[in-house]
Amino acid sequence: MNLKKIVEQIKIKKSFLCIGLDTDIQNIPPHLKNIDSAIFEFNKQIIDATNKFAIAYKLNIAFYECMGYKGWVMLEKTVEYLKANYPDIFLIADAKRGDIGNTSKKYAQTFFETLNFDAITVSPYMGEDSVTPFLSYKDKFIILLALTSNKGSNDFQLIKDENGVRLFEHILKKSQNWGNKDNTMYVVGATKPEMFKEVRKIIPDHFLLVPGIGAQGGDLGETVKNGINKNCGLIVNSSRAIIYADNTNKFAEKAAFEAKKIQEEMEYYLEKYCNFM
Secondary structure, three states: OOHHHHHHHHHHHOOOEEEEOOOOOOOOOHHHOOOOOHHHHHHHHHHHHHOOOOOEEEEEOHHHHOOOHHHHHHHHHHHHHHHHHOOOOEEEEEEEEOOOHHHHHHHHHHHHHHOOOOEEEEOOOOOHHHHHHHHHOOOOEEEEEEEOOOHHHHHOOOOEOOOOOEHHHHHHHHHHHOOOOOOEEEEEOOOOHHHHHHHHHHOOOOOEEEOOEOOOOEOHHHHHHHHOEOOEOEEEEEOHHHHOOOOOOOHHHHHHHHHHHHHHHHHHHHHHHOOOO
8 A cells, every 4th residue: 555545545535534443342232242253243344334434444453462362363354354345445553563673573574464454553762773674565654653642642752852852853853764755654643733733844744643533532623724734644543433333233334424424524624625625
């Protein structure tokens, strides 16, 4: 998946919605829980109902790892189903990996070769040699953690050096030496909409993966106003507000309803701010 295809999908679907498949066995509808492949069946129905409104799906790996072998099987089945039936969807592994070079090479192999994701979230804390192994893959993306949506992000990401430069700004600037807009994106949380202008001063052309809309309280309008660029440049994620919108046998139908509402709002912003619409 390359940048051109992502932008094409934004134009076609009039959307920059990413749906997070943070699927918790405790939260899926009761009528699915006794099925052998319950997690996959839930994901499959959500995907079939919502793919018209989303350009991306993000699978949070923790929700699959915690189930051991069975969880990895459900993860692999979900990825295979998406690749076989919706190949134009951008597929993100929310794995937050990052380690010394040899280990990162194996993480990259796992998620880009074995599982065939299009992108992976990566922690830049250990520096260049922990990130560059992911960049050796053609038409794959790293999504570096820069300014996250959680409360604890203030503990480190906003710390200033003696010149007043914050840690997340160092990450944005330094990582320009590692990759480019064709293989690197950044996580910037919607719970900090005022910071998008600062981010765009450093990386005006890169795509941003934006968590925090919906259950975490982020505002889509403020995010777009401060963060959009000429190619849209935003992939906005919503997880719980969509996939857990209903707990009955109509859960997929309700998920589609919620996804469509967000897509329609996104269409309005694309028409307002992007020349290509």
